[in-house]
Amino acid sequence: MIENRLYGRDIISTRELDLSQIEQILQTTSALKAQPLPDLLKGKIIAHCFFEPSTRTRLSFETATLRLGGNVIGFSNDESLSIKKGETLYDTMQVIANYADLLIIRHRQEGAARLVADMTTKPVINAGDGANQHPTQALVDLFTIYECQNRLDGLALALVGDLKYSRTIHSFLEICTLYDIRLFLVAPDVLTLPENFCNLLKKKGVRFSFHQSLEEVVQKVDILYMTRIQQERLNEAENKKLEKQLVLTQAILANAKPNLKILHPLPRISEIDISVDHTPFAHYFEQAANGVYVRQALLALLLNKELPFMSQSS
Secondary structure (H helix, E strand, O other): OOOOOOOOOOEOOHHHOOHHHHHHHHHHHHHHHHOOOOOOOOOOEEEEEEOOOOOHHHHHHHHHHHHOOOEEEEEOOOOOOHHHHOOOHHHHHHHHHOOOOEEEEEEOOOOHHHHHHHHOOOOEEEEEEOOOEOHHHHHHHHHHHHHHHOOOOOEEEEEEOOOOOOHHHHHHHHHHOOOOEEEEEEOOHHHOOOHHHHHHHHHOOOOEEEEOOOOOOOOOOOEEEEOOOOHHHOOHHHHHHHOOOOOEOOHHHHHOOOOOEEEOOOOOOOOEOHHHHHOOOEOHHHHHHHHHHHHHHHHHHHHOOOOHHHOOOO
């Protein structure tokens, strides 16, 4: 019997996952994608607590819960909550924790998911906390890369756009430190990768370099990971200055490697021209679809001590 090392634990940050746990998540995702198991969450109630707007993350978590036979309670914004009356996040989540077997939280405040995890014994999944972490998206990205490239070690990846505020990038970078991955960091100076992440990459021996244009890197990489400018975190003047920088067009892809795949956590604004959608390189909608399978795997692992496909000997 293969041990489920994720049973009953929290998913707050990718830095808290080791290589064997990540591999178990990837293997479980592959198994559930190949063979759906609709009763893994039978009788379980999952609280989907989205204090901040979300489309793909919220709906993919709901779809994952329902496809595994679970039940959903929760909300998609905080407009109808007692927080509007002055109730604290702590009190709100203490109450909800009594109603559910697992809690999923997205919140604009960095550290909100950690606060919730520390106050309850129920498993908690961080669905995004400010500009801090988005661990489940990073796992979706990793699974998608493995699926489309058939490997993780030895790949070259370009991370493009807002490297300063993108929580998806921050979570993904921490996973990259566990693999032999070469990174090309493409961003305007004002949105470059924060120093603490640069120090982490250096400490872990990850090879990386800084670039200002897509043309510099497109011929060298296997994965082009595009991100939007986080307009809500910048002022109007900054947004206007940056909106036309780093726009991926079909022409830029003329000399791309044949195996190149373009990823994007979505939503996109103007950083990928729609003409790119019709090229063999576009893979962001498949990436979004994989969100359901990865989140199914996480829910199944956190709430089941054993899974049917774990019966084989390790």
